[in-house]
Amino acid sequence: MNEKERIEQTCRYALETALKKGADQARVSAVRDVSDSLSVRNDSLEKIQFAVESSLMIQLFTKGRYGSCSTNRTDPAEIDKLIEQTLASVRLLAPDPCRMLVPASLRYNGPPSRMAHDQEIDTNTKKSLLFDCTAAVYGKEPSLISVTADYVDYRRHILITDSSGLNCSSEETWYSLSAECAVKGGGDTRPSDWEYSAGFFPDAVGIGSGAYSDCAIRALKRALAKSNPCKVKSGKYPAIVENRVASTLLGPVIQAISGSSLQQEDSFLLGMLGQIVASQLLTLIDDPLSKGEPGYRLFDPEGMATARRTVIEKGRLNTYFLNTYYANKLEMKPTISSPSLLILPGGKGNAVSLAGSLKNGIFVTGFNGGNCNPATGDFSYGIEGFLVENGQITKPVNEMVMTGNMLDLWQKLLATGDDALKTTAWQIPSLLFDKLEFAGL
Amino acid sequence: MRQLLELALGKGGDYADLYFEQSLFHDIILRDGKVNAAGTNSEGGLGIRVVKGQNTGYAYTESSLASDREKAAKTAAFIADGMSPATAPVAINTLKLPDRYTILKPWDNISPQEKMPYLYQLNDLIFSADKRVKKVTARLADSTSRIEYYNSLGVHCTDTRPLASLSVSCIMEENGKRETASASRSFRMGAEFLQPDLIRELAEEVVARTAFLFGAMQPQGGEMPVVMSSGSSGILLHEAIGHAFEADFIRKNTSIFSDKMGKRICRTGITIVDDGTIPGNRGALNVDDEGVPGQKTYMVTDGILTSFLHDRISASYFKVNPTGNGRRESFRYMPLPRMRATYMENGTDSAESLIASVKKGLYVDSFSNGQVQIGAGDFTFFVKSGYLIENGKLTQPVKDTNIIGNGPRALGMITGVGNDYRMDNGTWTCGKEQSCEVSCGMPSVLVSSLTVGGRL
Numbered sequence: 001m002n003e004k005e006r007i008e009q010t011c012r013y014a015l016e017t018a019l020k021k022g023a024d025q026a027r028v029s030a031v032r033d034v035s036d037s038l039s040v041r042n043d044s045l046e047k048i049q050f051a052v053e054s055s056l057m058i059q060l061f062t063k064g065r066y067g068s069c070s071t072n073r074t075d076p077a078e079i080d081k082l083i084e085q086t087l088a089s090v091r092l093l094a095p096d097p098c099r100m101l102v103p104a105s106l107r108y109n110g111p112p113s114r115m116a117h118d119q120e121i122d123t124n125t126k127k128s129l130l131f132d133c134t135a136a137v138y139g140k141e142p143s144l145i146s147v148t149a150d151y152v153d154y155r156r157h158i159l160i161t162d163s164s165g166l167n168c169s170s171e172e173t174w175y176s177l178s179a180e181c182a183v184k185g186g187g188d189t190r191p192s193d194w195e196y197s198a199g200f201f202p203d204a205v206g207i208g209s210g211a212y213s214d215c216a217i218r219a220l221k222r223a224l225a226k227s228n229p230c231k232v233k234s235g236k237y238p239a240i241v242e243n244r245v246a247s248t249l250l251g252p253v254i255q256a257i258s259g260s261s262l263q264q265e266d267s268f269l270l271g272m273l274g275q276i277v278a279s280q281l282l283t284l285i286d287d288p289l290s291k292g293e294p295g296y297r298l299f300d301p302e303g304m305a306t307a308r309r310t311v312i313e314k315g316r317l318n319t320y321f322l323n324t325y326y327a328n329k330l331e332m333k334p335t336i337s338s339p340s341l342l343i344l345p346g347g348k349g350n351a352v353s354l355a356g357s358l359k360n361g362i363f364v365t366g367f368n369g370g371n372c373n374p375a376t377g378d379f380s381y382g383i384e385g386f387l388v389e390n391g392q393i394t395k396p397v398n399e400m401v402m403t404g405n406m407l408d409l410w411q412k413l414l415a416t417g418d419d420a421l422k423t424t425a426w427q428i429p430s431l432l433f434d435k436l437e438f439a440g441l
Numbered sequence: 442m443r444q445l446l447e448l449a450l451g452k453g454g455d456y457a458d459l460y461f462e463q464s465l466f467h468d469i470i471l472r473d474g475k476v477n478a479a480g481t482n483s484e485g486g487l488g489i490r491v492v493k494g495q496n497t498g499y500a501y502t503e504s505s506l507a508s509d510r511e512k513a514a515k516t517a518a519f520i521a522d523g524m525s526p527a528t529a530p531v532a533i534n535t536l537k538l539p540d541r542y543t544i545l546k547p548w549d550n551i552s553p554q555e556k557m558p559y560l561y562q563l564n565d566l567i568f569s570a571d572k573r574v575k576k577v578t579a580r581l582a583d584s585t586s587r588i589e590y591y592n593s594l595g596v597h598c599t600d601t602r603p604l605a606s607l608s609v610s611c612i613m614e615e616n617g618k619r620e621t622a623s624a625s626r627s628f629r630m631g632a633e634f635l636q637p638d639l640i641r642e643l644a645e646e647v648v649a650r651t652a653f654l655f656g657a658m659q660p661q662g663g664e665m666p667v668v669m670s671s672g673s674s675g676i677l678l679h680e681a682i683g684h685a686f687e688a689d690f691i692r693k694n695t696s697i698f699s700d701k702m703g704k705r706i707c708r709t710g711i712t713i714v715d716d717g718t719i720p721g722n723r724g725a726l727n728v729d730d731e732g733v734p735g736q737k738t739y740m741v742t743d744g745i746l747t748s749f750l751h752d753r754i755s756a757s758y759f760k761v762n763p764t765g766n767g768r769r770e771s772f773r774y775m776p777l778p779r780m781r782a783t784y785m786e787n788g789t790d791s792a793e794s795l796i797a798s799v800k801k802g803l804y805v806d807s808f809s810n811g812q813v814q815i816g817a818g819d820f821t822f823f824v825k826s827g828y829l830i831e832n833g834k835l836t837q838p839v840k841d842t843n844i845i846g847n848g849p850r851a852l853g854m855i856t857g858v859g860n861d862y863r864m865d866n867g868t869w870t871c872g873k874e875q876s877c878e879v880s881c882g883m884p885s886v887l888v889s890s891l892t893v894g895g896r897l
Contacts, residue, residue, distance in 0.1 A: 041693070044495075044496065045496060045520070046495065046496050046497070047496065047497050047498075047499070047520075047775075048497075048498045048499070048516075048517075048519060048520055049498075049499040049500065049775070050499075050500045050513075050516045050517075051500065051501055051773065052502065053773070054503060065477070066477065066478055067478065067479040067480065067481075068478075068479075068480045068481075069480065069481040069482065069483070070481070070482045070483075070484075071482065071483045071484060072484040072485070072486065072503045073483065073484070073485065073503065078483070082483055085481060086479070086481050088552075089479045089481070089552065089553045092552070092553050092554050092557070093469075093475075093476055093477050093478070093479055093553065093557075094475035094476055094477045095477070096475065096477035096478070099477075123519075145693075145694050145695060146693050146694065146695055182693075182694075182695040182816050185816075185817070188697050188698075188699075188700065188701075188818075188849065189697055189816065189817050189818060190694070190695050190696070190697060190699070190815075190816030190817070191814075191816055191817050192695065192814075192815075192817075226817070229817075231892070234662055234663045234897060235897065236897060264472075264576050264578060264612060265575055265576055265612055265614075265619060266576070266610075266612055266619070266621050270619075329473075368812055368814060368819055368820075368821050368845065369680075369810065369811055369812035369820075369821030369822065369823060369843060369845070370821060370823055370843040370894070371810055371823040371841070371843070373620075373621070373840075373841045374621060375612065375620055375621040376618075376619070376620070376841075378659055378840075378841045379841070380659065380823065380841060380842045380843035380894035380895070381843055382812070382819070382821040382843050382845040382894075384814075384819070398817065398819055399819050399845050399846070399847060399892055400892065401662060401821075401842075401843050401844075401845050401892060401893070401894030401895075402894070403659060403662055403842065403843070403894040403895050403896060404896075437662065437895075437896055437897045438662075439662025439663050439892055439893060439894050439895055440663075440664075440892065441663070441664060
């Protein structure tokens with residue numbers, strides 16, 4: 001029996017047991033991961049880890065009531081016991097008629113999804129990749145304190161079935177390589193920075209492609225550039241937010257249009273559907289069917305089929321993210337539980353070219369803590385980055401705080417780049433904002 | 442066990458350990474006035490670690506089959522590549538441990554029917570306290586983890602760890618404006634956790650916190666003195682120094698405090714502790730996750746850096762005793778140096794005198810999250826509420842601001858320590874690579890300068 005058949009057998013058993021023991025409806029989701037990770041620090045193999053992991057989630061719907069249970073033990077006796085105990089608990093709960101399976105018209109009915117490499121990568125290849133990565137910088141830069149390279153791969157099988165005939169399955173592999181360098185900075189400081197590459201296939205990290213991974217070289221360059229930072233005077237500055245951290249600013253927007261926030265009225269975008277919520281330069285598309293890109297998926301955790309949708313079009317909010325439950329609670333139509341692959345099209349250039357248009361400003365390359373009030377959109381984030389002076393990116397800055405309100409921030413969007421990184425599911429380019437409030441000296 | 446340890450050491454590893462875990466988690470959720478969702482999670486497995494020098498091989502299995510366990514042991518063994526296998530000890534020494542979390546009413550015996558009235562009572566108290574309340578969400582979670590541990594030094598121990606948490610969030614609306622706040626409590630204890638006083642306390646706290654925000658604003662930003670109230674201000678210690686004292690960073694020389702052992706890092710009279718011995722505390726441990734008894738570690742004594750927080754690897758590297766800080770999220774993770782309950786001991790100032798000494802500054806009293814950059818030393822924490830201080834008095838309420846500072850500099854700028862120490866018993870969770878339950882506490886302190894985010 002192969003992995004797929006083993007998972008199918010477990011799901012089938014759990015589903016039949018749930019119905020036999022009294023559930024009116026049930027959904028069963030199974031995940032099986034086989035993962036491998038290795039780390040090299042400087043010139044030594046520091047860590048190896050291998051894992052085979054299973055999880056089984058059983059969602060039970062009975063007499064208008066709902067509950068769930070999960071386990072990593074997939075033997076029949078464990079499943080029987082867990083379902084019995086959970087059903088006993090569920091019967092004591094208050095009814096919640098909004099809980100139901102995904103409507104038939106919205107279910108994914110297509111073939112299994114597969115985004116997986118066929119062969120396993122041998123351990124020596126992984127080790128070589130890491131040693132080559134650290135060797136590119138180790139012993140070559142006097143101020144380097146430590147370089148660590150991490151490799152992770154996994155193969156994941158997912159199966160989601162329900163008592164109405166849903167059957168969604170996927171198999172994917174994922175490969176990532178990251179490097180972090182710490183260097184001697186001014187005084188006692190040891191600034192560090194990282195770089196990362198990843199994708200569904202091993203060529204994303206340089207395996208089999210003949211391409212040389214320069215992760216550590218790029219990480220070292222970034223860490224060195226952060227030495228001896230300064231803090232500048234508090235004030236309003238135009239700001240460029242670098243592509244690899246720009247999604248931090250989008251996070252509160254996505255949270256604010258998710259079903260749980262809207263239903264609990266804990267959203268600064270409550271009641272804003274169809275309204276202008278941002279600069280007309282902001283168009284945001286969820287593009288889950290873009291094959292091969294991180295975030296590619298054909299169905300969500302409920303088994304609802306994904307589709308391309310424009311979330312924000314020229315500043316106008318077009319959609320909420322609603323799973324079946326929250327759509328029912330809000331008396332709206334379900335869309336999808338969450339975004340898959342977010343893209344922000346229409347821009348041009350990168351952080352350097354965006355900086356070229358500024359007399360002075362701040363180039364934000366990292367966020368250090370902070371938060372956003374979900375009900376009001378008021379935010380405050382620690383930042384690090386660089387000064388922009390006469391169109392050039394110059395001195396590093398740190399220990400400063402950027403503060404404002406999300407609705408106001410996105411109205412201040414002046415330009416977007418086309419330099420989104422292809423290694424993450426939220427592919428947001430570098431962004432230029434009009435004057436934002438920075439606290440420093 | 443002996444056979445598994447021998448397999449793990451089969452390639453010449455210096456040390457090996459076996460971590461068996463079986464955990465059961467429950468939660469029930471109140472939303473829109475009804476307890477209408479319940480969840481159960483049961484999981485277990487075995488983590489096998491092999492250490493060679495500073496390097497680690499790790500594998501885990503969820504299977505109880507001997508063949509799967511042997512495969513995991515052989516996989517972890519590969520961190521060493523020697524040809525002279527070590528031998529596991531014949532003698533096993535079972536540790537006699539204290540009981541810092543006595544379970545009077547085991548969670549396994551408590552049905553949702555017994556738990557639900559507490560959530561309904563919480564909901565009713567909140568709605569009846571303030572007409573502006575629109576929504577309440579509450580979650581009661583409990584877990585019981587049973588751990589059994591063996592290592593190649595002959596150490597064996599078992600530990601049963603309960604954890605109970607109650608969290609509530611509230612949304613109020615006033616003149617079309619909405620505000621949200623939350624409150625929580627968490628202890629290592631059985632179902633005796635559920636008490637009417639706890640429910641009343643949480644209801645009052647979340648209502649007061651949410652109502653407060655309508656009159657509050659983001660403060661003016663810039664550098665200023667900050668008085669941190671007693672209790673949850675312990676987040677300052679967790680972020681500003683705690684992480685940078687974790688000895689994996691010290692061993693790798695990447696912490697800004699790497700060269701500071703034995704040196705003065707703050708003024709006389711300041712003592713900072715990381716403590717696993719507080720009965721019932723969320724960060725309490727009878728034993729850590731690598732068989733080292735829970736203990737109290739003085740990190741800073743009278744202003745002098747006296748100890749880092751060690752796991753077995755860093756302790757061996759620095760030739761000191763481990764401090765009982767080797768912790769892991771579950772059998773799926775290898776242990777790392779992690780904090781437990783981190784706090785500052787009392788000073789001699791009154792909170793009122795600290796506030797009175799500030800001409801223009803900020804007083805902060807509740808927080809949501811924090812972060813630190815270990816090497817650069819920059820730390821932040823997000824303030825949910827506080828007040829401006831003007832001419833020694835609390836004036837305008839403030840909210841939603843991030844505060845940033847540099848660890849060593851901020852420690853040096855603690856110019857006053859209150860005599861009102863308090864432990865905060867919220868659901869603090871540390872996220873260093875893995876998730877880990879912690880707590881923090883503090884007397885009121887005055888930091889003479891931090892950078893406060895805010896409007897201009």
